[in-house]
Amino acid sequence: MVPSDRRYTKEHEWVRVEGGVGTVGITDYAQHELGDVVFVEMPKPGTKLKAGERLGTVESVKAVSDIFSPVSGEVSEVNESLAAAPETINKDPHGDAWLVKLRLSNADEAAALMDAAAYDAYIAEKA
């Protein structure tokens, strides 16, 4: 069961909303599919993103994968610890390995995404 305090996209990103700020990451399913993460490329603070727009890149040993922003907003904070320790994404994708925080431009957007139960069903179908 994925954490219930957040919403999920079909592209395996999650967003947790707290008081107008959305914290974004990728799911455990995503990190497992990727394998060992070796590099993370993230936007600079101040970058404005629309929902569905490319936010950055997560690279594993073998592959380069784009990450898309689940919601619209402005990047307020970037998780700098991932530069030195990209493997955190494999170890704690739902916690320590958050990617960015966004000041949301539309607080209702996240509600339209899958909740935990829907995402669990979605990935179960893929198995």
Next chain:
Amino acid sequence: MHFNKTCAREYPFWRCKADFLTALFAHVNVADCSYAEIFPVTSPATVPLRKTALHSAHKRLGARLVSFGGWEMPLEYSGILAEHLAVRNTAGLFDVSHMGEIEVRGDNALALVQWVTCNDASRLIDGQAQYSGLMTSAGTFVDDLLVHRISPTHYLLCVNAGNQDRDFQHIVDQNRFGAELENAGPRYTQVALQGPKALEILQRLTQVQLAPIGYYYFAFGSVLGVDCLVARTGYTGEDGFELYFAPEHSEKIWNAILESGERDGLIPCGLGARNTLRLEAGMCLYGREIDETTTPWEAGLGCICKPAKGKFLGSDILLEQKQKGLTRKLTGFEMNDRLIARDGYAVRCGDGESGQVTSGGPAPKLKKNIGMAYVPPKYATPGVEIEVIIRGQAVAAHTVSLPFYKRERQA
């Protein structure tokens, strides 16, 4: 996120549960080159993937399986980085049964081998092997391979997985010497035990004295009562052995090696680590650094190309190219910063000239990002600043000599 959107020449492992061949030919393009061009299929798309005799063992060990060269093989078990470092620091065990074996026998066996390969097999003694190239009439590579001389009238060729049928047909077509040929792949299981502890781990299982077997030499002997060809060869840049034996003994040997090496930290390793290890060791991969458009001179493999041995398939073209000079040459490079160059990315050299990355990725032991690329020859010397185009950005790198990594040799 989109998995693997820009790095097409890789294993579509996340699609493992779908139709493999559909995934294999999903035309995800990098540098105008699709899967179909890299892994050409000679059989209809409905043919299922081949499995080695160790397939159940891989599933039991929880391997992530992928399609490769027409086979279903383990990509990784515990993770590519852990497996790579295990081989560098202690030992790893690979199932490489997907590789092909071609037996060449008869009084004219050597003549045929000399005709179709670029290295000089007449220099081999019984029990010695050499790295070589299977040549086209244009002096380019049908495949790269190991040539083992078992006796003056018996040679064993070890060829790449996806190429074995094509290689065999090519050798058959060139066999005006009346040599006896056998496409012997199904008769062999092949495993590779690689790493500084490989010898110690294998020695516990056999009376064959391993230490005297020199690098690129082999011996026949019994391992746990199973007749094996024990070769001191490998594709990792570490010391180690490749064992060839009859498939019915596969699980016995595989399990025994893993058990013997458990106390040393031996782990099973898949194709993911096999690729990062060979890249870090500066070794070529067919379909990347070498293919039917590349000559040994271009690939920096002059050491295995011996026109002085006498005429061979393509040797006249090769001598001509040596005289005229090359238009491109393979070089190693290291990224200056943290971004990673990948297979197929464009390279920008000075003076508006360009090249292309053949293989690129992280080097887990060296903790750098490395790659090999074809560039105009004047840039193929160490210390030249170049740029790799990564997602539209020109990113700084510099050329280095190969190999990137060289193991410490025991005195």
